[in-house]
């Protein structure tokens with residue numbers, strides 16, 4: 118899984134606002150005693166003030182999750198949060214997450230696990246808290262009051278979970294949260310993901326399900342036969358995977374390319390492509406074509422040899438993100454009873470995969486995600502949750518009963534994947550999506566008033 122982030126596939130027109138970039142001296146270790154001696158790193162953030170009513174407007178804090186944060190750009194296809202900010206006369210801030218982009222606490226690549234010593238969710242949540250306190254102080258002068266403004270924290274996917282965890286842990290710092298496709302429940306063995314790939318693709322008919330199985334059977338049999346070069350050649354990925362200790366990583370790469378099509382609302386396109394071919398080899402070729410078309414088949418995000426690279430570039434997130442999964446959250450995608458991926462991608466594989474990526478002396482141990490989950494409550498009020506009906510990640514989201522204080526909006530449509538509600542609204546949107554957006558706006562406005 119590559120990226121859990123809410124992907125941007127496409128373009129929108131030019132936007133009429135000014136965005137400025139700043140850097141905050143963030144504390145490296147919030148739990149160091151005394152904290153004054155903990156050291157700082159530069160945490161990047163972006164500010165749009167064009168819509169802000171300085172005296173009375175709230176602050177919308179968009180949390181960039183596990184990837185480089187670029188703020189709102191001309192290629193941002195998910196402008197709905199900014200539109201809601203505008204309607205509420207809000208200041209709009211995007212905050213980069215520690216260990217991604219340029220907001221890197223420690224750069225010394227020679228220190229093995231010490232590199233990621235401060236890379237955990239408690240530190241990330243404390244970053245947000247300290248940042249809000251700092252901004253509140255900084256705004257006193259221009260707002261001509263010491264009473265802080267109201268903050269709405271917003272995020273999608275992992276960042277959606279952060280927004281819900283944050284509102285719950287620091288209720289005095291944020292008035293509300295908007296948690297889109299929020300993976301609030303850490304789960305080690307996440308076979309429900311695979312189950313949803315089945316549920317979603319079955320909407321296109323049993324043919325699609327059977328096609329996916331035939332591709333999986335083909336690649337697993339070729340793996341057993343030691344015949345993987347033919348397959349990696351098809352994906353132009355032979356040079357990347359040739360350095361891997363075991364070509365089993367190619368099974369993960371191809372299975373996830375299909376799953377990501379579903380995750381990002383392209384299930385119909387995936388099924389059409391698969392069904393247009395008859396032999397398993399031709400169906401596999403179709404996977405390489407659609408993966409390429411939608412930019413979802415980057416071998417560097419899967420190959421162990423690439424994930425082991427300690428020289429993390431600004432635009433690369435995979436090594437850092439796997440650390441969070443291998444050490445805190447799990448969400449390791451195993452085959453369900455519906456077998457939407459090769460049977461070899463079981464927990465034995467995942468344990469091996471995490472060990473390979475972080476080949477530290479003594480090895481690493483997969484997390485007890487029950488303990489992670491126990492430390493991360495998401496049950497505060499004033500949080501609006503959303504789910505896309507096709508999105509496999511929905512099985513890690515809030516599975517409680519929807520209430521007025523903590524509404525859960527399930528958005529049903531053929532292309533309703535991960536973080537669908539964030540997309541820029543347009544005239545062809547299905548009624549379910551428009552209705553969900555109306556509710557989101559109403560809830561946020563109501564919580565800001567109260």
Ligand SMILES: *[C@@H]1O[C@H](CO)[C@@H](O)[C@H](O)[C@H]1NC(C)=O
Pocket residue numbers: 140141142
């Ligand atoms: C961050 O710290 C550096 C070094 O102490 C200082 O020069 C800079 O002004 C600080 N930046 C902010 C935004 O406070």
Ligand SMILES: *[C@@H]1O[C@H](CO)[C@@H](O)[C@H](O)[C@H]1NC(C)=O
Pocket residue numbers: 157158159219220221222223224
């Ligand atoms: C680490 O490197 C990044 C990118 O070059 C830089 O922005 C950041 O300030 C560095 N962090 C530290 C703690 O030196």
Ligand SMILES: *[C@@H]1O[C@H](CO)[C@@H](O)[C@H](O)[C@H]1NC(C)=O
Pocket residue numbers: 339342344347
């Ligand atoms: C290896 O792949 C080639 C190319 O598709 C195929 O013709 C051959 O049968 C495969 N070998 C085995 C042992 O499956």
Ligand SMILES: *[C@@H]1O[C@H](CO)[C@@H](O)[C@H](O)[C@H]1NC(C)=O
Pocket residue numbers: 351352353405406409
């Ligand atoms: C692989 O590379 C060839 C030649 O550069 C190109 O025509 C083809 O579209 C590429 N296929 C994929 C799946 O990237």
Ligand SMILES: *[C@@H]1O[C@H](CO)[C@@H](O)[C@H](O)[C@H]1NC(C)=O
Pocket residue numbers: 460461462463464465466
């Ligand atoms: C995973 O699959 C491999 C290959 O079939 C098998 O050897 C291993 O025992 C399986 N592990 C688990 C936990 O089922």
Ligand SMILES: *[C@@H]1O[C@H](CO)[C@@H](O)[C@H](O)[C@H]1NC(C)=O
Pocket residue numbers: 485486487
């Ligand atoms: C975590 O909790 C689940 C459900 O209660 C349980 O089945 C599982 O054994 C627990 N895992 C660990 C490692 O304690």
Ligand SMILES: *[C@@H]1O[C@H](CO)[C@@H](O)[C@H](O)[C@H]1NC(C)=O
Pocket residue numbers: 502503504511512514515516517525526527
């Ligand atoms: C998301 O979907 C799952 C599975 O259908 C459901 O259990 C959960 O309640 C939903 N959560 C949200 C936030 O909509």
Ligand SMILES: *[C@@H]1O[C@H](CO)[C@@H](O)[C@H](O)[C@H]1NC(C)=O
Pocket residue numbers: 532540541542543544545546
């Ligand atoms: C409208 O939005 C949907 C969902 O984001 C997108 O798939 C579709 O291409 C958009 N249509 C137009 C005409 O922009």
